[in-house]
Amino acid sequence: MREAFGNELVRLGESHPELVVLDADVSSSTKSKMFGQKYPSRFFNVGVAEGNLADVANGLATCGYHPVANAFAIFLSLKSTDQIRNVSCYNNLPVVFAGAYGGLSDSFDGASHQAIEDIAIMRALPGMQVIVPSDARQAELALDYALLQKGPVYIRLNRNAVPDLGEPKDFASGEAILLREGKDVTIAANGITASYALEAADLLKKEGVDAEVFSVPFVKPLRFGVLGKSVRKTGRLLTVEEHVWEGGFGEAIAGECLLDGTGPRFDAIALHSFTETGPYDALLEKYGINAGNIASHAKALCKKG
């Protein structure tokens, strides 16, 4: 996913002279380095100083530039919160914050480097949009979308290669993206959990449960049109995310269901503690983000009636 994002930055650099890119000494990891090599005068590596990173970007944004500030998601969301809240959001400045190594994807570095609260933090900020792409193509589309916005956008990216889910029909609408039709239960998957939800649907099929699966990249604004229709059809909703429950994607969807009066049978797969070091797949497996666990939760929802 990060290669796709880095390549898209380079591609857009040509057609968007207002695009400038900043990084906090992780440009080899975030892949923003490629932009720096192609457009050295429009690239600023400000060192390991995420607060300064965000505000230098903010300053540039007041002068007609559209900065993309890259850092690890955990440090961007925790060390630049004041700058993003008080300067980017309060002044509605067009800055893209690209949170690299989101979720557990910096798996071997351990809990200190795993971003599991970033969505809650960014979601809470007035004026901020929050996008969590499910695959490489969505990461490109998220950047394309963000550069058309007049205010700040947070994009959570994943470190690793993830399965391609195909070309979404209308990514910029912000609506949930249908990956598989079904009638018994709706699975709304945020970020890279979508491919596991698809695998789960295969397992469920074998057990006679017909799951409808969505990739839901837009956490804010949360468009509930397509998803709401599905939930009204199935009456059952399972959310899946690589983030803590508190303030995360599932909680946002649950709130939307209440406001909408949809009232499905509901369950959520999310994190509830710090995690640990390990291979990414094994880590996701251990903490419940895997096809088997998703299938089992979906099945339980269906059993309830």
Add this chain to the structure above:
Amino acid sequence: MDKEQLLQNPEHACNAKELAVLAAEFRMEVWDVLHQRGTGHWGGASSCLEMVTSLYFNRLHIDPDNPKWEDRDRFILSKGHASCALYTVLALRGFFSPELLPTFRTLGSPLQGHPCMNKVSGVDMSTGALGHGLSVGLGIALAARLSGKSYWTYVMTGEGCLNEGQSWEALMCAAKYKPEHFVLMVDYNKVQLDGTEEQIMPLEPLKEKLRSFGWNVAPKAYDGNETQDVLDSFAWMDTEGAWPKAVIYDTVKGKGVSFTEGKNAWHGAKIDDDSFAKGMPELRSDLAKKEASL
């Protein structure tokens, strides 16, 4: 020009004596508004008045009729709690009606407790949370370089901003990129909220610290409450020398009202009726003295 002429001709590039008159007039206005509202920050607003007045009435290339002019000089009041000083200067410089000033900190007023760039004409950056100014200013200065513009970017901090770690991130970063026409002005009144700077967080040796961070620091500590000294500091900014540049101004917190001078209690204390009545004659007398010397 006399005071009335000065106020009617805000485009006029004032000399030191004229700037001193305007600053004294503005200080009375700030004292009055803060008393009326019973909220706000007198100490830090008063200490920076001669510097902010001198910027707007002598130095900055700005156009109040076109406040978002792309080529304008930028000023970031990183010590945003001195908002009442900035608002007063902006209003009298022509950015908005001075009649708005008494609405400071009232519900529905554009004059928020701390400056908001999207609500007040002439405010180049919203501030309030300390420590943002240098980083944002650096971004603005880098934008000038990228777009081939020659505007200047001035950032004013107090001690509080320099307590924040972010300021030192920005100081390092600015020394890396060395943007032209980027200036740090330190309103160094040496008194913080809880006590003196020495008691709370000693910054000394500040000049040496800034130099060691790669800044071109003015050799002289100018008196930031003396307009001739402030103009002299502007002349130093114009001399040949490496960027970025920093000027440390010795100032007095609560300047102009004797019982508030140098007192941390007057950082944000309410100006009650007794204090107001006691302080106003001192401010009037200072203005009269300065008018007499015109």
